[in-house]
Amino acid sequence: MSIPHARPRWKGFLAAAVVVVCWSGFNIVSRLGGKSTLTPYDLAALRFGVAGSLMLPVYFISRNPLSLRQLLVIASSGGLFYALLIYAGFSLAPAAHAGVLVNGGIPLASAAIAWIWLKDRPNSATLTALILTALGLMVIGFSRFAPGSATPSTGEKYWMGDLCFIGAALCWAYYGLLVRVWNIRPLDAVSGITVGAAVLYLPLYALFLPKGLSGVSTSALLLQGIYQGIIAALVAAFSFA
Structure with a gap:
């Protein structure tokens, strides 16, 4: 199986720059959410609720060509599993760990x-x-995760969060590879992943999963909804695809 290489390089560099900017802010905003009463399930619901609502008309108007199998795979890997793992990581470990393990781990x-x-x-x-890149990650990682960088009470949570970040990086890398292998247009990828994830996740969230929405201010909810649902789920994801 081969990977298509047809897009102009300058567009790729521009898209990569947008992704870097969006993900840098994403790490900070998500960590703020992770330290609040919001659960990882709340953050995922805000992400898919906002993005899915905005992209639902686009999904039908553009007549998204993805098969049901393709839709389920990308919505699960780049949507549900990625989001739940990375938000769980932010509730357990600092944003700096995500910068090393997720942003650096995805290309590897x-x-x-x-x-x-x-x-x-x-x-x-x-x-x-x-x-x-791998050597740089090792150097940065050693300084971030070396003994003494976390207190005994937080050390256990940190490594659990780090495992979540590594899992999220693997999920997003797999999703990005499928977008290239299946030659999915960016708009189709973003509408498919957001609408598909919203349909799969939001009913489960509403009925069964724990929530902490009542413990945060309206401004905090707006910040998370706008950043998670628009900047991260739409702008960054479109640029990545």
Whole structure:
């Protein structure tokens, strides 16, 4: 199986810059939500509720061509599992850990999955960049996660949060690879993942999952709804795709 390479490079660089800016703010805003009474389930509901509502007309007007199987796979990997894992991570570990493990881990995970699954071996320049990235992550990670960087009472929570961040990076890398392999248009990817995740998740959230919405201010809810549902779920996801 091959991966299409047809989009102009300058568009890719511009999109990457937008993603970096959005994700930098995402780490901070999500950590604020994670330290509040909001549960990871609340943050996921805000993300999919806002984004799914906005993209529902787009999904039907654009006649999204994704098959049911494709829709379920991307909505689960890049939607539900990614969101629940990363928001759980933010409730347990600092935003700096996400910056290392998620933002730095996604390109490494993407390259590894493509190499193992698709036999798409990176060229020498890309391989060198990935090795340097891995070394940089090791250096930063050692300083962030070394003994003494967390108190005994928080150390256990930190490593559990770190595992959530690693899982989120793997989910997003897999989703991004599928977008390329299936040659999904960015608009179709974003409308599919947001609408699909909203349909799958919101009924379960409303009926069964714990909530902490009543313990936060209206302004905090607006901040999380706008950032999670518009900037992270739409702007960043569209740019990434």
